[in-house]
Amino acid sequence: MNYIIDCHHCGSHTEYYTSIDRRSKRAMALQQSVHIDTECAMRCPVCRARLNNSEAEFYAQVRAICEA
Numbered sequence: 001m002n003y004i005i006d007c008h009h010c011g012s013h014t015e016y017y018t019s020i021d022r023r024s025k026r027a028m029a030l031q032q033s034v035h036i037d038t039e040c041a042m043r044c045p046v047c048r049a050r051l052n053n054s055e056a057e058f059y060a061q062v063r064a065i066c067e068a
């Protein structure tokens with residue numbers, strides 16, 4: 001799963017790559033279809049601003065790119 005982070009705090013565009021194994025891929029797909037986990041903070045790698053204070057903020061600032 002790759003993410004494009006478009007931080008509204010510092011204005012940076014960052015490509016963020018995560019390596020996910022097959023086990024957690026299913027969990028993540030499930031999570032995405034239901035809701036974004038706002039319990040675990042996701043932060044801008046440049047300014048460390050929190051990106052997921054709410055689902056709306058997450059969707060506004062983070063784009064997930066699924067590899068087929």
Ligand SMILES: [Zn+2]
Binds near residue numbers: 007008011012045046
């Ligand atoms: Zn930032």
